[in-house]
Amino acid sequence: MSEFAVFLGPVLAAMLTAATPLLFAALGELVVEKSGVLNLGVEGMMLAGAVIGFMVAASTGSSTLGFIAAAVAGLVMGALFGVLTLGLLANQVATGLALTLFGVGLSALVGQGWVGRPIADVPELRIPGLTDLPVIGPALFGQDALVYLGLAMVPAVHWFLFSTRAGLVLRAVGENHAAAHALGYKVARIRFLAVLFGGAMSGIAGAYLSLDYTPMWAENMTAGRGWIALALVVFATWKPGRVLLGAWLFGGVTIAQLHVQGHGFAVPAQLLSMLPYLATILVLVAISRDVARIRLNAPACLGKVFHPDG
Amino acid sequence: MSLIRLEPRGHASRAMVYLTPVLAVALTLASGFLLFLALGFDPVKALHAFFIQPVSTARGLGELVVKATPLVLIGVGLAIGFRANVWNIGAEGQLTLGAIVGGGIGLAFYGDGGWWVLPLMVLGGVAGGMAWAAIPAWLKLRFNASEILTSLMLTYVALLLLNYLINGPYRDPEGFAFPESRMFEPYATLPHLIQGTRVHLGSLFALLAVAGGWVLMSRTFIGFQIRVIGLTPAAAGYAGFNEKRIVWLTLLLSGGLAGLAGLGEVAGPIGQITPSVSPGYGFTAIIVAFLGRLHPVGILLAGLLMALSFIGGEAAQIALGLPKAITGVFQGMLLFFLLACDVLIRYRVRFGARRAAA
Numbered sequence: 001m002s003e004f005a006v007f008l009g010p011v012l013a014a015m016l017t018a019a020t021p022l023l024f025a026a027l028g029e030l031v032v033e034k035s036g037v038l039n040l041g042v043e044g045m046m047l048a049g050a051v052i053g054f055m056v057a058a059s060t061g062s063s064t065l066g067f068i069a070a071a072v073a074g075l076v077m078g079a080l081f082g083v084l085t086l087g088l089l090a091n092q093v094a095t096g097l098a099l100t101l102f103g104v105g106l107s108a109l110v111g112q113g114w115v116g117r118p119i120a121d122v123p124e125l126r127i128p129g130l131t132d133l134p135v136i137g138p139a140l141f142g143q144d145a146l147v148y149l150g151l152a153m154v155p156a157v158h159w160f161l162f163s164t165r166a167g168l169v170l171r172a173v174g175e176n177h178a179a180a181h182a183l184g185y186k187v188a189r190i191r192f193l194a195v196l197f198g199g200a201m202s203g204i205a206g207a208y209l210s211l212d213y214t215p216m217w218a219e220n221m222t223a224g225r226g227w228i229a230l231a232l233v234v235f236a237t238w239k240p241g242r243v244l245l246g247a248w249l250f251g252g253v254t255i256a257q258l259h260v261q262g263h264g265f266a267v268p269a270q271l272l273s274m275l276p277y278l279a280t281i282l283v284l285v286a287i288s289r290d291v292a293r294i295r296l297n298a299p300a301c302l303g304k305v306f307h308p309d310g
Numbered sequence: 311m312s313l314i315r316l317e318p319r320g321h322a323s324r325a326m327v328y329l330t331p332v333l334a335v336a337l338t339l340a341s342g343f344l345l346f347l348a349l350g351f352d353p354v355k356a357l358h359a360f361f362i363q364p365v366s367t368a369r370g371l372g373e374l375v376v377k378a379t380p381l382v383l384i385g386v387g388l389a390i391g392f393r394a395n396v397w398n399i400g401a402e403g404q405l406t407l408g409a410i411v412g413g414g415i416g417l418a419f420y421g422d423g424g425w426w427v428l429p430l431m432v433l434g435g436v437a438g439g440m441a442w443a444a445i446p447a448w449l450k451l452r453f454n455a456s457e458i459l460t461s462l463m464l465t466y467v468a469l470l471l472l473n474y475l476i477n478g479p480y481r482d483p484e485g486f487a488f489p490e491s492r493m494f495e496p497y498a499t500l501p502h503l504i505q506g507t508r509v510h511l512g513s514l515f516a517l518l519a520v521a522g523g524w525v526l527m528s529r530t531f532i533g534f535q536i537r538v539i540g541l542t543p544a545a546a547g548y549a550g551f552n553e554k555r556i557v558w559l560t561l562l563l564s565g566g567l568a569g570l571a572g573l574g575e576v577a578g579p580i581g582q583i584t585p586s587v588s589p590g591y592g593f594t595a596i597i598v599a600f601l602g603r604l605h606p607v608g609i610l611l612a613g614l615l616m617a618l619s620f621i622g623g624e625a626a627q628i629a630l631g632l633p634k635a636i637t638g639v640f641q642g643m644l645l646f647f648l649l650a651c652d653v654l655i656r657y658r659v660r661f662g663a664r665r666a667a668a
Contacts, residue, residue: 090649097596098645105638112633224466231459270474277463289453309318
């Protein structure tokens, strides 16, 4: 096998792993935004999922229970956001920021005794035959279940949004809440459910970092991935398939930067670590400059407060 | 039919605008009581250690002012932007750049400077923060990119840049491998204003910012334009207000003030450049701006209150062994309660079924 192929396999595998948390968080936020709600608290919900998932997995020894607990933690954080913005009609931008600030503090408080503790790795799935394929075998068929679940969520979310009645209603609420309300749909209830889904997905994304990617708990360990996920939704122009593309792109940038560091190039590590953030700005700029396209694809009621009496 | 309904008020309630922050603080304290109880502390003792003990001495009050200084400086700037719907949430990064540029000037003239170094550092701090905020402004106006996301991404870049500099060019050549710069020369540090405390010249800048912010927003045509753009962008368009200019102005202003706050930290209480210039002042200032009702005088009061949450957190860490993160929990809760209570400004809470329309 050529030297390049030996190099490519692990890189491909690492890219898929690095993309997974972004995929979960961005798909969740995509559904939320499609319903017309802008939740900037992804980072906070991810941290809640990361710490709770880690604590449950470390105490029970079951990573499955950890992921379930993380989803519930994210869901509870989402519910908090939903009560404030949909029940009490608070400004969504400010509430999302509050959720992130709160999540950073609360997760650090709750997880203070758990910093640096080891945890059993999430086992990789082996698919007989496929996993043993050269180069791409371990990369594509030797990952843990969450990587595949993340990939499966892409067509699932697409199918839900564009091929089911519920998805149609959700999009209608996001495009024109007044019209949807006039047709008798419960705008606030539908949006609340979308926000809960987004919270659960963010929670899983966070737990993937603390249970699998790192695997350990550290304060603020999401390091801006929640915000990158938010940017990915814009990059994807609110289309699930493109979220996958964006997540891979970022997985690729993250891994490329780690490999350059690992190979001892004479570039300071801190400057290389800037790459994912700079790349986020770059793709955001590349997509946003086409104003017509953003206007065409963005849910028309995104971020707007709805009250039936006006 | 739900039992609790929100009924729109004809006009926003003026009384509630001032009442809800007080209500939010009360609810936060009540929740803090329960939180300490849940963590197994005597809540009365814990709240006393958190909120009263730290400011019961002159030195403690001085620390309150020291911590409030960057919060007020940044909060005033951010609030002006928020009024115009310009969401600069990257003040932490702009603060960091202020420390990098202004502090860098202090290091560059180390050993052969004079009285003129400090003014240069102050200008450098402002310019650094402005330059960092100019990037999201340009990206927003030229490419339509959301300033929320770009300013936040730039915060991570700024923190990494600081980390690089402090491990490289800025590192004290005589330091023992610690990632810290030299201590600034006396002529390169902000003079103290009150003996026996660490209150420095930066606090005076903060008061000037409050006064300047008030004049700008309440007494000038630009302030009027900012408010109109924020409330009804369409009307501002018909009136021919230059929205681009307002975006530039608000971002440069908030960035410059954040940069000044960053310089004030390194040339003030810290006295050198370290890897952690700020414990999150740039983010807390967002809460300060909202709690202060986006009004400069309100921000002054809110800044002092949030400063208390920082020194309270430090005191609780020492006295009760609580983690520092409890500060963030209190700050997040306060903003939540404020946003929740703000519903009372525009709506009445009604119990029972809807009455027939009159």
